[in-house]
Amino acid sequence: MDKRSAITNTLTQQGLMPLYFHKDPSTCIALMHCLYKAGVRLIEFTNRGEEALANFKLMKEAAADLDGLFIGVGTIKSSRAAEEFIDAGADFLISPALAEDVYDAAYSSKTLWIPGCMTPTEILKAENLGIGLVKLFPGNVLGPGFVTAVKDLFPEMLFMPTGGVETTKENLQEWFNAGVTAVGMGSKLITKQLLEDQNFEAIQQNASSVLKTIQSIKQ
Numbered sequence: 001m002d003k004r005s006a007i008t009n010t011l012t013q014q015g016l017m018p019l020y021f022h023k024d025p026s027t028c029i030a031l032m033h034c035l036y037k038a039g040v041r042l043i044e045f046t047n048r049g050e051e052a053l054a055n056f057k058l059m060k061e062a063a064a065d066l067d068g069l070f071i072g073v074g075t076i077k078s079s080r081a082a083e084e085f086i087d088a089g090a091d092f093l094i095s096p097a098l099a100e101d102v103y104d105a106a107y108s109s110k111t112l113w114i115p116g117c118m119t120p121t122e123i124l125k126a127e128n129l130g131i132g133l134v135k136l137f138p139g140n141v142l143g144p145g146f147v148t149a150v151k152d153l154f155p156e157m158l159f160m161p162t163g164g165v166e167t168t169k170e171n172l173q174e175w176f177n178a179g180v181t182a183v184g185m186g187s188k189l190i191t192k193q194l195l196e197d198q199n200f201e202a203i204q205q206n207a208s209s210v211l212k213t214i215q216s217i218k219q
Helices: 003-014 025-038 052-065 079-087 100-108 120-128 144-151 169-178 192-196 200-218
Strands: 016-020 042-046 070-074 092-094 112-114 133-136 158-161 183-185
Touching (some): 003 016, 003 070, 003 112, 016 025, 016 200, 025 042, 025 052, 025 200, 042 052, 052 070, 052 079, 079 092, 079 100, 100 112, 120 133, 144 158, 158 183, 169 200
Parallel strands (some): 016 183, 042 070, 070 092, 092 112
């Protein structure tokens, strides 16, 4: 099994993609550790600040003893950013849109790329590029009904809504019943208040609870 397949399988099993950015490297590393302790084995670190690349490199160093953890980078909008983070050790890349120059960089390095899509046209373009997993963004604008409507059109495509997905069982059930493979969660999972309080124990509990809820829904 190649790395891209291993990451996709891990995401399918986990059902959750936590995502975050913080300008403080120690906070980035602490978040990574608490998510790992919760059972998370896939993390999206978002490229949303000038400190992102340096912090990601430090995270990769700190993750050396975290067996089975894949760390990817999100908000990749250019081939330059893609190449920088691939060189820094990104296990996968995620984009908010179908940026084909990012596809070229990922393809040439055999790095898994998850593009953002919002329409059937974009999903079809992704499918024609040989992509098997797309991010539905923004998830709260599209809603579970969108997945239900397009799932039969793209039976082989895996979907991951991101943006506005709630941590409640009711909301998660709606998404998974509609046919998603996983959900991406940022501030709903790692709240601004918990970050300000540096309450990593509560973040770990949140992540553990969401993972358990997702597993119970998928059974």
